[in-house]
Amino acid sequence: MRPDLLAVAVVSAGALAFEVLLARLLAIVHWHHFVGMVISLALLGYGASGSVLTALQDRLRPHAAPAFAVCALLFGAAALASVAIAEALPFNALEVLWSPRQWLWLALLYLLFAVPFAFAAACTGLALACVDAPVGRIYRADLLGAGAGCLLAVGLLDLLRPDQALPAIAAAGLVAAAIVLAGAHRRRAAAGALICGAAFGIAAASGWPGLHMSPFKPLPQVLLVEGTSVVAERTSPIGLVQVVRSERIPFRSVTGLSLANRQEPAEQLGLFIDGEGPTPVTRFTGDFAPLAYLDATLAALPYRMAERPRRVLLLGLGGGSDLLLALRHGAETIDVVEPDDGVASLLRGDLAAFAGGILDRPEVALHVETARRFAARQGAAYDLVVMDASPGRGGALAETFPLTVEAFAAYLGRLAPEGVLALPHALRLPPRDSLKLVLTALEALERLGAREPARHLALLRAWDSVILLVRRAPFDAAQLAALDRLAEALNFDLGWHAAMPREAADRFNLLGAPVLFDGVAALTGPDRAGFVARYAFDIRPATDDRPYFQDFFHWRALPLLWTAVRSGNAGLLDWGWPVQVATLAIAVLSGLVLILLPARVLAGRVSGRAGRSTAAYFLLIGAGFMFVEIAVMQRLVLFLGDPVHAFAVTLAAFLVFAGLGSGWAAGPRRQGAAARLPWIAVGAIATLAAAHGIAARWLSLPDALDAIPRSLLAAAAIAPLAFAMGVPFPAVLARLKAGSPALVPWAWGVNGCASVVAAALAALVATSFGAQALMILGVVAYLFAGLAQQRIP
Known part of the structure; x- marks a missing residue:
């Protein structure tokens, strides 16, 4: 591959890896309400960069290689700096219900994280405008790099904490700068870029920028207690698992314990996932007598009824308390299903001596997968199935x-005829x-x-x-x-x-x-x-x-709940909704100011039927693309097992196959059918969206596939739909370039603004009405876009 195209692929991989990583970082530092925000701010960076490059491309063309290198270097530096600055901001998501100041900090957070994406997008834009290579090859390098970056991020998160993986991802910008400078015979400058990369490595080794959770999360609050420390840790794309020991104030947490209990609970450690918890890990020496207090809990009721369960299914390992209860009551077979291997590896590794090796007992079988997939399989019938249904760490x-x-x-x-499901x-x-x-x-x-x-x-x-x-059967007298x-x-x-x-x-x-x-x-x-x-x-x-x-x-209950919040009952209104609404408002304002307004200036006077039709078309396909993509992403969570894998696989598949569709649409053989292509694409999108709904239900069926085959199967299911969705944008943009070139910046700006706003809006639509409604809304947007394009000259 040519050096300049390789540099495009590397910086694009870094940008998309940073996007996946950012979703995990925000979940750990704050809470799990920011995936839609991450997609939106990435698109904001790309859209704002396009507006600037449109104005400056003639000046930058003679200095393309140095300009590319500077943007790539700035991407790496901004990726690190944005995380460090964001962690220092006094943003507290819990206060958005009553403090307008937090909305300003949220807006600053939003704009701050858009900066690295703007520099990465500038690299691709410079390549498209200045590199002497076919546009299709540049676009292919960009999209293949982006797809590889999504998968690279998941692999890094299996090995490193997000803050430890960040310097490696930021270094992609420095590597890209070195490649393009070396290709332009600027070897000293390339060496300087690699030296900057070494500085990133030193920063990573020293623990910068670190991981600084919100002080309002449970883990930071517990660590304020003297004599409290983290004694073990595991990381994965699903969660950051940390185990805490407290010497001065020991953990004694027993949920559902009767006030009539007279026995002191056993010694415990506190297990936290993404800073949420604690879930108790109980000391076990093989003697069940010190655990007699477990019989005085709500969870013991199914075991103390007339017929004690022999086959037990535990949907979730937690800290092992439910497993100890099943062992204490003599269950003969205990299947434990836990989606996060980090929790299980801790109980089998660092905490094995403390927890008594409970996972290695002969009556216990551990299954590392999701509860839903395990339960949907055909298999043994259980006398008791237990799942803790308390609020999880994901939020509303x-x-x-x-x-x-x-x-x-x-x-x-999965219950036997007389079996019980305990929640x-x-x-x-x-x-x-x-x-x-x-x-x-x-x-x-x-x-x-x-x-x-x-x-x-x-x-x-x-x-x-x-x-x-x-x-399964009615309770008898x-x-x-x-x-x-x-x-x-x-x-x-x-x-x-x-x-x-x-x-x-x-x-x-x-x-x-x-x-x-x-x-x-x-x-x-x-x-x-x-x-x-x-x-x-x-x-x-x-x-x-x-x-x-x-x-x-x-x-409809908002006025009543808002009155309760103002009177001090903030817990009645989940703050996830205000954060999403605030994100949408910020996305609208940012898209208008940073994308749409510059596009309007660059396009000059945009008026008349052509301007309105152009705006309508590119607004609708921008919104439609985001609605369909996020609906597919939600559907794949069930199949792939967790949101991070679904996020990475969906982004990678849509980028690669939509790019292939765009390249196909821009081919010279399709120019004669330019007027029919949008309608053909819209029809294909509607048909394939319906087919994808059927495929999603089929994919949700249980199977024995590992993570990689499941990811490949999910990408194959996305491919035809994404290919069709890549056609409408270039098909009409080519017509504008030929007949109304002044409208091209306007079309780019409207599409970028629509994508930014739709990414934030999609989360609200999916939560209120469901993924199917979001998919239908996306298809309807494409259908109306087909009507609008008929009025574009």
């Missing part, structure tokens, strides 16, 4: 496929998690043909948590009597079951009113739909199309 706008109606149906399908979770008031779990279970039971699904449920409560028990006796003995409150009166609820841990009983009674009554519609929180069940279990936000 994170996909939670393990808690959808389809997932519950799969779990119930312990944290108590939140007013109740929302508990009611959403009940409604999800009811719909799953109805799908499985249960005639009286209300009789299959039982809900019990401790002072801090709740457990929902769901059976003897089983309900056993639950009543256990609740009485351990001072647990009956939340709801079909045979209890309202007066039996809330006898020990009083809430003022039996809100759980009343809520479940309404959900199992004839006016379920009316109750769900009137409730202050959105408790509709999550589905595979809309897998946002932790999203309880109702737009």
